[in-house]
Structure formats: C-alpha cells, structure tokens
Amino acid sequence: MDKPVTIAVLGAGNGAHAMAGHLALKGFTVRLYNKFADEIAQLREQGGVTVEGVVEGFGRLELVTAHIAPALDEVQVVMVVVPAFVHRFIAEACAPHLQDGQVVVLNPGRTGGVLEFANVLREKGLTAQVKIAEAQTLIYACRISGPARVMIQGIKKRVPLATLPATDTPAVMEVVRLLYPEFTPAANVLETSLDNIGAVFHPTTVVLNVNRIEAGEVFDFYGGMTPTGTHLLEAIDQERLAVAQAFGVEMESAREWLLSTYEGVHGETLYECIQSNLAYAGIKAPTSLNARYIFEDVPTGLVPIASLGSLAGVPTPLCRAIVNVCCALFDRDFWTEGRTAENLGLSGMSVEEILEFVNTGDGLSPEP
Amino acid sequence: MSNDKPVFAVLGAGHGGKAMAADLAVRGFHVHLFNRTFERVEAIKARGGIELETEIGQYRFGAIEIVGSDMGEVLTEVNVVMVVIPATGHRDMATFCAPHLRDGQVVVLNPGRTCGAIEFRQVLREQGCRAQVIVAEAETLIYASRSMGPAEARIFRIKNTVPVAALPAADTPRVVAALRPAFPQFIPARNVLHTSLNNMGAVFHPALTILNSARIESTQGNFQFYIEGVTSTVGHILEAVDRERVTVAAALGIRAQTALEWLERAYAATGDYLNDEPLCLYSG
Numbered sequence: 247m248d249k250p251v252t253i254a255v256l257g258a259g260n261g262a263h264a265m266a267g268h269l270a271l272k273g274f275t276v277r278l279y280n281k282f283a284d285e286i287a288q289l290r291e292q293g294g295v296t297v298e299g300v301v302e303g304f305g306r307l308e309l310v311t312a313h314i315a316p317a318l319d320e321v322q323v324v325m326v327v328v329p330a331f332v333h334r335f336i337a338e339a340c341a342p343h344l345q346d347g348q349v350v351v352l353n354p355g356r357t358g359g360v361l362e363f364a365n366v367l368r369e370k371g372l373t374a375q376v377k378i379a380e381a382q383t384l385i386y387a388c389r390i391s392g393p394a395r396v397m398i399q400g401i402k403k404r405v406p407l408a409t410l411p412a413t414d415t416p417a418v419m420e421v422v423r424l425l426y427p428e429f430t431p432a433a434n435v436l437e438t439s440l441d442n443i444g445a446v447f448h449p450t451t452v453v454l455n456v457n458r459i460e461a462g463e464v465f466d467f468y469g470g471m472t473p474t475g476t477h478l479l480e481a482i483d484q485e486r487l488a489v490a491q492a493f494g495v496e497m498e499s500a501r502e503w504l505l506s507t508y509e510g511v512h513g514e515t516l517y518e519c520i521q522s523n524l525a526y527a528g529i530k531a532p533t534s535l536n537a538r539y540i541f542e543d544v545p546t547g548l549v550p551i552a553s554l555g556s557l558a559g560v561p562t563p564l565c566r567a568i569v570n571v572c573c574a575l576f577d578r579d580f581w582t583e584g585r586t587a588e589n590l591g592l593s594g595m596s597v598e599e600i601l602e603f604v605n606t607g608d609g610l611s612p613e614p
Numbered sequence: 615m616s617n618d619k620p621v622f623a624v625l626g627a628g629h630g631g632k633a634m635a636a637d638l639a640v641r642g643f644h645v646h647l648f649n650r651t652f653e654r655v656e657a658i659k660a661r662g663g664i665e666l667e668t669e670i671g672q673y674r675f676g677a678i679e680i681v682g683s684d685m686g687e688v689l690t691e692v693n694v695v696m697v698v699i700p701a702t703g704h705r706d707m708a709t710f711c712a713p714h715l716r717d718g719q720v721v722v723l724n725p726g727r728t729c730g731a732i733e734f735r736q737v738l739r740e741q742g743c744r745a746q747v748i749v750a751e752a753e754t755l756i757y758a759s760r761s762m763g764p765a766e767a768r769i770f771r772i773k774n775t776v777p778v779a780a781l782p783a784a785d786t787p788r789v790v791a792a793l794r795p796a797f798p799q800f801i802p803a804r805n806v807l808h809t810s811l812n813n814m815g816a817v818f819h820p821a822l823t824i825l826n827s828a829r830i831e832s833t834q835g836n837f838q839f840y841i842e843g844v845t846s847t848v849g850h851i852l853e854a855v856d857r858e859r860v861t862v863a864a865a866l867g868i869r870a871q872t873a874l875e876w877l878e879r880a881y882a883a884t885g886d887y888l889n890d891e892p893l894c895l896y897s898g
Contacts, residue, residue, distance in 0.1 A: 454828045460845035472831035535847060571824075574854035575847050 250275055251424055252308075254321040256336055258285045261353060262327040263396035264388035267295035269325075269425060270305030277309040279317035281339075286310050288393040298391065299398040318343045323351065323421060326363075327384070329538055330356035330546035331583075337366035348376045349421050351407070355380025356546040357439045358554075358585040360410045361604075365591040379409040379418045382438040385428060406432035406441070411607035433495065434604045440490040440554075445547025446483045446500050448539035450568050451475065452532070456575065459531055468526035476517035478564070483516070485562040486551055492558035493597060535576070544572050549584030557587050558597050618795055619643060623692040625707055626699035627655045630724065632767040633759035634698055636666035639676030643796055646680040648688040650710070655681050657764035667768040689714045694722065694792050697734075698755070701727035708734045712741035719747045720792045722778065726751025728810040731781040750780040750789040753809040756799060777803035777812070804868070811863040811870045817856045818873070825851065 251274050255266040258280035270276040280286045289295060294306040311317050318324060318340065326336055333352060340350070344367070352359040360380040367378070387400040405428050409415040412434040422429050432438045452459065455470040471479065483500040490497040504511045504519040513519040520526060532539055548565045555562040573580050587593045592600055595609075602609040620643070624635040627649040635647045649655040658664055659681040666674050680688055689695065689711070697707055704723060711721070715738070723730040731751040738749070758771040776799050780786040783805035793800045803809045818840075823830065826843045837843065844852070856873040863870035871879070 451828075453825065456825045457843055457845045457848050458826075458829050460847050461842065469832070470828045472828045474831055475828050571851065574851045577850065 251323060251421070252321045253277070253323045253325060253425065254279060254317045255325045255327060256280070256314075256317070256340075257327040257332075258282075258289070259328065260388050260390050260396065261384045261386060263289075263295050263390050263394075264297070264386040264398050265325055265327050265353065266307060267297040267303075267305035267396055268301050268386075268398065270294060270307060271297060271301060271303045272425070274425065275308050276305070277311070277317050277321065278307050279311055279314055281312060281335075283312040286312065292394040294394070296392075296395040297398060298395065299388070300401060301398050314339045315343045318345070318348070320345070321348065323349050323425065325351050325353055325425075327353045329542045330354075330359055331542055333359055333363055333546075334366055337363045338370065341367050341370035341372050344372060344374045344376045346375045348374070349418050350376060350378045351418075351422060352378075352380040353385070354383050355435070355438060356542065357442045357445060358546065358550040358590050359439065360408070360435045361439070361590040361592070362585050364410050365589070368591065377409055377414050377418050379407055379415070379422070380435055380438050381429070382406040382432065382441050385426060401428070403428060405429050406438055408432040408435045408438045410435050410604060412605045413607065434601075436490070436493045436554075436601075436604055437495045437497070440486060440493070440495055440551065441497055442486070442543075442547050442551070443500050443503055444539075445543045445551060446479055446486055447471075448543040449548060449572060450479055450482060452535070452537070452539050453568060453571055453575070454478070455531060456535065459533070459535055462533070463531075464533075465531050466527070467529050467531040468520055468523070470531055471517070471520050473517050476515070476520060480516045482564045482568070485555065485560070485565050488560045489551055489555040489558060489562065492560045493554070493601065540572055540576065544569055544580045545584030549580055549586060550590070553584075553586040553588075553590075557592065557595070557600070620693035620792060620795060621691055622646070622796070623648060623688050623695045625649075625688075625695060625697045625711075626703070627658065628699065629759055629761045629767075630755050630757055631696075631698035632658075632664055632761050633666070633757045633769050634696060634724070635678055636664035636674075636676035636767050637668075637757070637769060637772075638796055639663060639678055640666055640668070640674045641796070645676070645678050646688045646690075646692060647678050648683065648685060650683055650706075652683040655683070661765045663765070665763075665766045667762065667766075669769050669772060685710050686714045689716070689719070692716075692719060694720045694796075696722050696724055698724045701725075701730055704730050704734055705737055708737035709741060712738050712743040715743055715745040715747045717746045719745065720789055721747055721749045722789065722793065723749075723751040724756065725754045726806070726809060728813045728816060729806075730810070731779070731806045732810075735781055748780050748785045748789055750778055750786070751806055751809050752800065753777040753803065753812050756797065773799060775799055775801050777801055777809055779803040779806045779809045781806050807863070807866050807868050808870075811859060811866070811868055812876070813859070814873055814876055817852060817859055821852055821855050822848065 253274050253276050255262050255278045266276050266278045290310040296304050360378045364378050385402050385405050388398045391397040407429045409418045415431050454475045501516045501519050508523050508525050511519050511523045548569050552562040552565040569580050599609050622638050623646045624631050625648045635645050639645045663677040731749050735749045756773050756776050759769045762768045778800045780789045786802045790802050822843050825848050860870050
C-alpha cells in the first residue's frame with residue numbers, strides 16, 4: 247500500500263488498549279471506538295494510551311469516539327477486539343457504515359465469529375465489498391494497568407487467521423501482515439473456529455469448581471483441573487476434534503497444543519501437560535461466576551461446536567451436557583443466545599455445501 | 615415358624631444389613647444372614663451373631679441362626695426377605711435368589727432406589743422363578759447405622775415412618791402386615807412409582823458431586839458436603855434437576871414431593887430455596 251494504513255480498533259478492554267497503543271507506536275494512524283463513552287473518557291483526555299511491558303511508549307490515537315461512523319470512515323482495516331458475544335452487536339453497528347475495500351478482523355473470532363459477522367451484514371443488506379477475517383487467538387497477553395495505560399506481557403509469535411471465503415485470505419494477509427507479521431494463513435474459518443481450546447478448558451472447569459468459585463475460595467484455576475476433571479476435558483476435546491475432522495480440518499488436540507505452544511510442557515496425559523505448564527502457574531480462578539469463562543466460551547464455543555457437530559452427524563453429548571448444566575446454573579438459554587447453524591445462516595446445508603461456502607463463498611442459500 | 619413372629623432373611627452384610635440383622639435378633643426374631651462374599655460374614659458365623667450398639671447406647675448381642683453365602687440354606691423357612699444392599703447389586707441378588715424363593719415369601723428392597731422392585735421382578739421372570747412371591751420396595755433404609763467391626767454394628771437412629779409399596783400395589787397391604795410385627799414404621803405407599811420417584815439421593819448426590827468434584831479430589835473430601843458444597847448457584851441446579859424428577863412423576867400420575875418439601879417434612883427445615891436453611895440440617 248502506498249499511503250499509510252489507517253486502522254479502527256473497536257473495543258476498549260485489555261486487548262483493544264494494547265492493540266491501539268501498539269499499532270500507534272508502530273506508526274499507523276489509529277482510531278478507537280467504544281460503545282460506552284465513560285469507558286474511553288481517559289483515553290480521550292490523554293489522547294492515546296501508554297504502553298508498558300515488552301513494548302514501551304505512548305501511542306497517540308487520531309480519534310477516540312463513541313460514534314461508529316467517524317471511526318470507520320475511510321479506514322483500511324477494522325480490528326474488532328471485544329468479547330465474542332459482542333460480535334453480533336458490533337456487526338449490526340458497523341453494517342451501515344462499512345465501505346468498499348475495508349478489511350474487518352475479529353481478534354479472535356472464537357467459534358463461528360466470521361460466520362456470524364458475515365451473516366449479520368447479509369441480514370442488514372450490506373452492499374459494500376468488505377472482507378471479514380478472524381484470528382484464532384488474541385495476539386497479546388496483556389492487562390490494563392491504569393487509566394489509559396496497558397501492560398503487554400507477551401506477543402504471540404504465530405496467530406492463524408482466515409477469511410470468509412478462504413480464497414480471500416491471501417489478499418487479507420497482504421494488508422494485515424503490514425500490521426502484524428505474526429499472522430499466518432489458516433485453511434479456512436472452520437479451522438480458526440474449531441481451534442478453540444478455551445471452549446474445552448473453561449466452562450467445564452468452572453462447572454467442576456462452581457461451588458468453590460461461588461464460595462469465594464481463592465485457588466489456582468489450573469490447579470482446579472484435577473485428574474478426574476481433566477479426564478472429562480479430554481473427552482470433550484475428543485468431541486471437538488471429531489467435529490473438526492468431519493469438516494476435514496486438521497487440528498491439534500488440547501494436549502498437543504499445550505506441548506507445541508508452551509516451553510517445558512511434558513506429559514502423557516492432558517493432566518500432566520496442564521500441571522507442567524509454568525505459564526499457568528499462579529493464574530487464579532475467576533472470583534465471580536459472572537465471567538467470560540462461561541458467558542463467552544459457552545455461547546461462542548461449546549454451543550457452535552455442538553451445533554456444527556449436529557450438522558455433520560457427529561454426536562457431542564458432553565459438550566451438550568455442559569451447555570445444559572450452564573443453562574440451569576445461570577438461568578440462561580445459551581442454546582438460543584449462542585451461535586448455532588440456524589443463526590449463522592447454515593441450517594439445512596450439508597458438510598460439503600458448508601465447505602464450499604467457507605472455501606469459495608459459493609453455495610449459500612440465497613436469503614437468510 | 616409362628617404366625618406372629620415372622621422369620622427374616624437379611625441379604626447383605628454391610629452397614630445396613632448387619633444393623634438390621636442384629637436389631638431383629640436382639641428383639642427376639644429368628645434371623646438368617648446372607649452375604650455373597652463369605653469372608654465378610656465369617657466373624658459373625660464364628661461368634662454366632664452380631665454385637666449391637668443400640669440407638670440409646672446399650673450393647674446387646676443378636677444371635678443369628680444361619681449365616682453364610684449359601685442362598686438355598688439362608689432362604690429356608692423364611693417369611694420375609696430383606697434385601698439390604700446398594701441398588702447396583704439388586705440385579706445380581708435377584709439372580710441368586712431366583713432358584714431358592716418359595717411360595718408366600720415377601721421380598722423387600724431396603725431401599726429400592728428408582729425402579730428396584732420392577733427390576734427385581736423382571737430378573738425373577740427372566741430366571742424362570744415360578745414361586746408366588748411378593749416383591750416390594752421401601753422408599754429409604756429404615757436405619758442410620760454403621761458397621762463398627764467384623765461382627766459389630768451401631769444404630770444411630772431408626773426412622774419413624776418408611777413408605778413401602780409392592781408390585782403390584784394390590785399386594786402392599788400384605789407386605790405391611792408381614793412387616794408389622796417387627797417394623798410398625800412401614801406404611802403403605804400408593805405404588806412402586808411413588809417410592810421410586812421419591813428418590814432424593816438421585817437429585818442431591820450426583821449433581822453435588824459433579825459440581826464439587828474438583829474440590830473433592832483436591833481436598834480428599836475434607837469439607838462439609840451439604841453445608842459448604844451447596845452455594846446458591848449449586849442449589850439452583852439441584853432445583854432444576856428436582857423439577858425434572860417431579861415432572862416425570864407427574865407424567866406418571868404421581869404427585870411427588872419436591873426436595874424442598876421433603877427436607878421440610880423430614881428435618882423440619884425451612885427456606886425458600888434449596889441453598890437456604892434446609893441443607894444446613896445436614897451439618898456434621
């Protein structure tokens with residue numbers, strides 16, 4: 247690209263602070279949008295974000311706003327950095343304002359992020375030619391460390407990314423690699439979507455520890471993964487892998503992922519691998535049940551995994567059991583709130599039709 | 615055997631079976647005791663009975679006439695067969711009994727859990743048992759008791775009322791009559807669906823164990839299961855499970871007690887939710 251890239255970061259949590267600050271420090275023109283003005287008051291006042299940790303400096307932001315239209319106007323890349331259960335809202339807010347040629351990246355998409363985002367845009371009658379991509383994970387390990395201040399503890403070396411359809415991934419890579427050379431192309435959005443380890447680890451571990459968390463006990467979350475509990479995690483992981491396999495997607499098991507992602511992890515079982523991971527040591531369990539471990543990883547993790555499984559004829563009794571238990575525990579209908587084949591616009595499609603759709607963009611039923 | 619003193623066989627020599635055999639013997643009933651693994655009753659056979667610490671702290675010796683793992687011998691001349699084993703053993707126990715049951719015998723599962731009597735009858739049928747027997751199930755075990763040694767048992771408490779139902783329900787009065795000389799606490803329930811679906815353990819135990827599993831495993835169970843194990847969200851899911859049970863019962867024409875009603879009645883507990891006061895009565 248000849249002219250400098252302009253980026254809109256949507257969101258104002260840990261990840262959005264880190265991304266906006268770091269990209270500004272890299273020399274890009276960055277705007278930041280957040281729905282709630284009070285959450286960005288400090289950023290507006292300071293005119294940017296102070297970054298500390300593995301990157302240091304003050305990232306000046308061109309615009310900090312609670313209005314979506316000026317945030318999106320004439321930017322090349324839109325980085326969505328919000329919990330996945332907010333993707334639907336962001337898509338609805340963006341739909342009237344997206345412009346030809348823009349690239350939207352969900353950081354990350356969790357399971358079915360791009361499928362949902364694209365389906366909402368379709369429902370809203372979007373005519374602009376945009377490309378929607380999802381990252382498999384958030385590139386940063388980071389935490390807001392003060393007003394308009396963020397601590398970046400780490401930047402991942404490799405973050406798979408896929409576009410819908412996959413034939414657009416190379417074009418998107420050309421743009422997003424200017425921002426992050428760490429992005430690597432994934433086969434398609436089913437690969438980035440089903441590579442959701444949080445969906446395997448988080449809700450089940452919360453369920454098996456629900457009463458300790460609620461009683462306010464302070465304990466290491468990964469220490470809460472006991473031998474028997476981890477046995478259940480492995481069985482749930484097998485269901486996820488079976489769904490991925492039905493869609494022809496190659497995927498690491500949770501255990502293989504731990505071995506390939508973290509230094510010093512070893513063990514024959516998932517339990518041994520988790521307990522030998524020094525990166526997990528000291529991570530405390532959530533202090534409240536009102537946590538993303540449930541409200542993100544159930545509706546945008548286990549629910550779409552189970553729903554895609556149904557489409558492909560792969561039984562996922564354990565994913566479903568955990569979802570059902572969470573529905574009863576929290577008095578919510580995650581089967582309705584969450585991402586399903588129906589609200590992703592995939593209902594009635596065969597595995598082959600879905601693959602055709604995610605790979606080439608063809609074959610979607612004409613109207614949602 | 616005399617008419618007013620029925621002869622009992624107790625099948626199973628665990629916490630409940632040893633207490634029941636000893637209690638009956640201490641009160642002057644003829645008792646036979648069966649256990650599948652003979653080693654578990656060897657000491658009782660050697661001593662000729664069981665040393666019982668009663669509810670009021672007295673030590674009494676209950677003489678057991680026949681002790682062993684020979685079902686044919688144990689069931690000889692018996693009027694009432696009390697099955698006192700975990701419900702997972704009912705199928706095997708029915709298989710062992712089938713060739714040896716005699717016309718007129720009454721079999722009572724203490725307790726049947728859900729569908730104990732239906733399963734027991736079905737196995738007797740499969741095994742070709744032709745004896746005219748009545749199969750019944752109690753809603754709960756009448757004792758709170760512990761095995762205190764190879765030939766010792768202790769009874770902490772005897773429940774005041776225990777619903778019992780026969781399959782079919784028309785036979786229930788005969789079961790109650792057969793039990794009455796020894797156990798006036800048994801009262802007739804409407805039918806076995808009633809005793810089966812009032813299974814509070816099925817509501818409380820698996821869900822509580824799952825929701826506390828990490829804690830159980832990491833503390834080796836060193837916490838109060840009902841007091842510390844039931845937080846408000848956990849109580850919430852117990853109520854959801856209980857609703858399913860009560861709904862199944864309603865579909866079968868049974869107005870089952872809710873767990874909350876049951877706690878109120880059994881322990882005079884109060885509270886609007888399962889995590890409120892009621893479960894606090896499980897303290898200790």
